[in-house]
Amino acid sequence: MPGWVIRTVRIVEGFNYYVGRAAMLLFFALGAILLWSIIAKAFFRPPLWTQEMSQFTLVAYFMLGGAYALQLGANVRMDLLYQRWSPRRRAMVDAVTVFAMILFLGVIIWGGLDSVIYALEVGERSRSVWRPYLAPVKIIIVTGAAMMLLQSVCFLIRDIAFLRGKEF
Template identity: 70%
Template sequence: MPRAAVLFVRIVEALNYRIGRMAMYLLFVLAGVLLWSIIAKAFFRPPLWAQEMAQFTMVAYFVLGGAYSLQLGANVRMDLLYGRWSPLRQAAVDSVTVFAMIFFLGAVLYGGIDSLIYALETGERSRSAWRPYMAPIKIVICLGVGLMILQSIAFLIRDIARLRGEDI
């Protein structure tokens, strides 16, 4: 494989690993927000921001951890036949089916960027009582989907290398 392809795979996987490991700590943020919400409901006035902040935190955790989950193979896969195949056959099938994933993620990213541009141009806010700006979470969503696309391309390069008898 060309050095540039190997370097691309290594950089993407290192980036997704680090971002995924940092995203794991968002569960602690989520727990803190929900704990504060419970305490505030019991002793004070319920905060307007807690539910929506918990939703935003969960979205960030899910989307930023998506590429890391793909990298670890923790994604759901129909394993009726796949697990019995040789690594070479798995790579051949994966090198074809990865295009469906890239197409889907590309469509999600296209819609996400369109929605992000709208949010930035209009100063879009949530319709809740708290009314936070929507652009920051849309930026996180676009970033996470972009990282999943890069990880999918890295998978494609790995599969092609495996088909050529090389290993990255």
């Protein structure tokens, strides 16, 4: 593999690692939002923003942590056959099946970009009483899908390198 490819894979994986680790902290933000919602409903007037804010926080947690979860191998896989295969056969199957994931993520990004552009142009807001702008959460969704797409390409490069006998 050329040196620039190896450097690019390491940069992408390093970026995904640090963003994923930072996204883990959103779990605590989600807990704080839900705790405030419970306390406010019990003692004060119920807040209008907590339900949607908790949904947006969960979307950010899930999407920004997706590439990191892929790195860790925390994704769902049919281990019934996969665990019995040799590392070489796993790499061959992964090198072929990764294209389904790349296609899926590409479609999400393509549709998501149209949705982000629309939300920014129109100033799209939620239909709830709180009416937050939807562009930030849509940008996070597209960014998370792009990070997972780049991580998938890194997997493909690593599998090809392994099959050529040049692991890195």
